[in-house]
Amino acid sequence: MARIALRNLTKRFGKVVAVNNLNLEIADKSFVVLVGPSGCGKTTILRIIAGLEDQDEGETYIGDKEVSQLEPKDRDIAMVFQSYALYPHMTAFDNMAFGLRAKGVPKKEIQERVTEAAKLLGIEHLLNRKPRQLSGGEMQRVALGRAITRSPKAFLFDEPLSNLDAKLRTRMRGELKELQRQLKTTTIYVTHDQVEAMTLADKMAVLNNGILQQYDSPGEVFESPSNTFVAGFIGTPPMNFIKCSLADNTLDAGEFVVTLSEDLASIIREKGKDSELTIGVRPQDITMAKSAADIAAPFNISATVVFAEPLGTSTILHLNVGSIPLVMETREFVTYDQLRGAKLDLQFEMDKIHVFDKNGDTIL
Secondary structure (H helix, E strand, C coil): CCCEEEEEEEEEECCEEEEEEEEEEECCCCEEEEECCCCCCHHHHHHHHHCCCCCCEEEEEECCEECCCCCHHHCCEEEECCCCCCCCCCCHHHHHHHHHHHCCCCHHHHHHHHHHHHHHHCCHHHCCCCHHHCCHHHHHHHHHHHHHHCCCCEEEEECCCCCCCHHHHHHHHHHHHHHHHHHCCEEEEEECCHHHHHHHCCEEEEEECCEEEEEECHHHHHHCCCEHHHHHHCCCCCCEEEEEEEECCEEECCCCEEECCHHHHHHHHHCCCCCCEEEEECHHHEEECCCHHHHHCCCEEEEEEEEEEECCCCEEEEEEECCEEEEEEECCCCCHHHHCCCEEEEEECHHHCEEECCCCEECC
């Protein structure tokens, strides 16, 4: 087991900076997820740690050892790929044993380690089958078993669940998290799926254009995003963003105003910010006014329903507040025909709104 540290890591492909001066400390035995849109640099980072790509600048540590000059085989890590990368002519047993045989591990020990990994993954009955005789989920377990048998210092996962159907992905996420807890092996997992990142990670590193945007626990990233990119990328449906300015103790969005407490207004003023602001509010933090007192409240907002997406357990409403589009999620189940064109009185949960400056950085 080992911690992994990336210091001032930079990787370029021609004029494109894929990873830009990245500093990241991954604690021993932790499960860290690298998440971001396609092209943000997350797979490149994983490949640099594995030794499959050379960094242009910076240092990579596994444990206390700087490994930038080591070959992949000498780094003592195991990587699980999106494509599983199983040998089609070999049985599941032989695929799982391949790395051990290459290292010259005794036959008896190979048998013990493969059997132990197969029991852990529930695939003892599949060891004599070849990949073409396995389902996607079974092939994924064999690929995991091949990594486990090596007892590496760290696991590196490159979108390993993306080829599975939605139901199987959900089940495999839980199994993978429980497996990591049992093995207590340092794990780095790459995905573009923010739901996957939230459910798996001890800590998540949110990346964009090769730059680390935020590195924290899933709860902290969701509740206290560092900027508008993180706020918009993490959360389903995405956070609403509304341009506004501070006037007295209100955030003036033109079509409506949001009244702040003196304390909140003072925080914004103290940071020297009063114009070109953005209100951020999650769809789950918008509620319908339920009484005359609510409707008369100073932060009440009147909206028109454009269309609705009933999801069974909840409904996502797409609204217009004047010319400003807004999305809210309600736990009530309603249909498109029931709400199309309806007028709703809404409220923001004031203790959950966010305010960003003109550069997109969080103020509040």
